[in-house]
Amino acid sequence: MDVLGFLDIKGWILLTAFSLLSVYLYFKWKFGLWKRLGVPSPNYFPYIGFIKAIRDKGFAELDVELVQKHGKLFGLYFGNTPSLVISDPDVMKDIMIKDFSKAPNRYALINRRDELKHSLTEVVDDHWRFMRNTILPTFSSGKLRKMTPLLKVKYQMLMDGLKKRADQGEVIEFKEVFGNYTMDVIASLGFGMEIDSQTNPKNSFVKYAKELFAVDFNPLIVLAAFSSKFDAVLDYFKISPLNNRRIMGFYQSAVQQAMEMRDDTDKNRKDMLQLMLNAHTDTDSNEIEDKHAYKNPEEWKKRGLTVDEITGNAILFMLAGYDTTSSTMTFMAYNLATNPECQDRLINEIDSVLGEEMPTYDNMQKLDYLDMVFSETLRLYPPATRTNRCNSEEIVIDGVKIPKNIELVFPIFAIHRDPNYWPEPEKFDPERFTAENKANRHPYVYLPFGHGPRNCIGQRLAAMEAKCAIVYILQHYRFVTCEETEIPLKLNKEALVSPANGVKLRLEKR
Numbered sequence: 001m002d003v004l005g006f007l008d009i010k011g012w013i014l015l016t017a018f019s020l021l022s023v024y025l026y027f028k029w030k031f032g033l034w035k036r037l038g039v040p041s042p043n044y045f046p047y048i049g050f051i052k053a054i055r056d057k058g059f060a061e062l063d064v065e066l067v068q069k070h071g072k073l074f075g076l077y078f079g080n081t082p083s084l085v086i087s088d089p090d091v092m093k094d095i096m097i098k099d100f101s102k103a104p105n106r107y108a109l110i111n112r113r114d115e116l117k118h119s120l121t122e123v124v125d126d127h128w129r130f131m132r133n134t135i136l137p138t139f140s141s142g143k144l145r146k147m148t149p150l151l152k153v154k155y156q157m158l159m160d161g162l163k164k165r166a167d168q169g170e171v172i173e174f175k176e177v178f179g180n181y182t183m184d185v186i187a188s189l190g191f192g193m194e195i196d197s198q199t200n201p202k203n204s205f206v207k208y209a210k211e212l213f214a215v216d217f218n219p220l221i222v223l224a225a226f227s228s229k230f231d232a233v234l235d236y237f238k239i240s241p242l243n244n245r246r247i248m249g250f251y252q253s254a255v256q257q258a259m260e261m262r263d264d265t266d267k268n269r270k271d272m273l274q275l276m277l278n279a280h281t282d283t284d285s286n287e288i289e290d291k292h293a294y295k296n297p298e299e300w301k302k303r304g305l306t307v308d309e310i311t312g313n314a315i316l317f318m319l320a321g322y323d324t325t326s327s328t329m330t331f332m333a334y335n336l337a338t339n340p341e342c343q344d345r346l347i348n349e350i351d352s353v354l355g356e357e358m359p360t361y362d363n364m365q366k367l368d369y370l371d372m373v374f375s376e377t378l379r380l381y382p383p384a385t386r387t388n389r390c391n392s393e394e395i396v397i398d399g400v401k402i403p404k405n406i407e408l409v410f411p412i413f414a415i416h417r418d419p420n421y422w423p424e425p426e427k428f429d430p431e432r433f434t435a436e437n438k439a440n441r442h443p444y445v446y447l448p449f450g451h452g453p454r455n456c457i458g459q460r461l462a463a464m465e466a467k468c469a470i471v472y473i474l475q476h477y478r479f480v481t482c483e484e485t486e487i488p489l490k491l492n493k494e495a496l497v498s499p500a501n502g503v504k505l506r507l508e509k510r
């Protein structure tokens, strides 16, 4: 049958022109949102322009540049997703606190179909409120205090490994060392598994975790991230790069085995897995956060977490807590080595307050200067370059009506490097975090852990984990630079900031 014959040549020309015009008008409309709303927006080529810029410069550097050029409110298109980038602290505060009910969820750039879809970052609305309320006691100060003995085993193992290398005068790459430490901690606290990544870096737990983190920008990932339909097809054939079934399967069976093997003795183990198993009967409170009121309370009776929810959250805790905490520790070591006067002051504080006492959750709270160094490290190098929310209804920002379902981006790294809030932003200066200086600053220009009800639930665990290990090292050694130390430090280009080439230092006996 002659399928082309139903139109003559003129008809074909008209149909082609009409189709091209329709496509052109659709894209003009789709990528014209910010112009229609009068919000400034850089002129990137549709779909790929912004992605290319991220690839070339990385999230951190690009956001700094864009905020400097376009100001506190501007629009972008991440693929075809409109994103509103907001760095005005008052507006951020409104969205994260006052108008929380209008934007309680994160914007899901990736459609999760794996175990993580049951976890805290992915669930929405009342399901999220239920899960957050249930998990909150796991991160109370009482529970963190009880986790200290498990943590102590891990920072002593870290020290044992470091001692040999330090005493031989070895140059040590700290990103790897602290990565192994945080992996051991999360395996123990999150999965109830005792591994030793320092001496056995090839164990399956570590191997799969590294695979999970080594997601590079291959074309399949870009396509999958841009089209959930395309990712669904890949997922059907079990080859989705974003929903990696093979790796998730490993962690799923690790959690299930750990749960099946729990006997009565384990039930007293103070790790997050056991705490999640017991969570529905726990009345402990998390002092830094209130319980969240449900929109439809009658639907959300108190219940235990399902196996899927426990599995999803154990995997999430590993994803959210591994690289972020190990990068923070690495940056801290770098900052101390390159600022010896700060390191001396910190060592004096540790000696006078702790002496030879082992670090614990409680005694870490007494070290004020340590907290200043920790906070300034997270200001200068916040591991999460951005966080986001999604407005489930129309909101008005600076008089502009923003339609619902927009990605509202908070560019953490760029805000932390903004000279309007942080004079000499590139300088490492813990004095920025004296009580007086903190009181004179808008609290929302500092957000390494986000803000509001949807902030980082693991922030106190991360602080305890990082501080205990760094203090224990400083009770014996000091960090010193060497020829191999890269100064200034080059950052990677990923959404999670870490040193591009690691951090090489020596440890000097005190």
Ligand code: HEM
Residues within 6 Å of the ligand: 120, 121, 122, 132, 316, 317, 318, 320, 321, 322, 324, 325, 328, 382, 383, 384, 386, 387, 388, 447, 448, 449, 450, 451, 452, 453, 454, 455, 456, 457, 458, 459, 461, 462
């Ligand atoms: C230095 C280390 C860490 C940094 C810088 C960090 C940073 C962040 C940031 C920026 C957010 C988004 C907050 C927001 O949108 O307002 C977040 C969320 C989250 N973090 Fe962390 N994090 C760290 C360690 C941890 C650890 C150790 C855990 C758990 C073991 C953890 C678990 C989570 C979870 C579950 C969420 C999602 C909370 C929710 O949606 O309700 N994080 N984190």
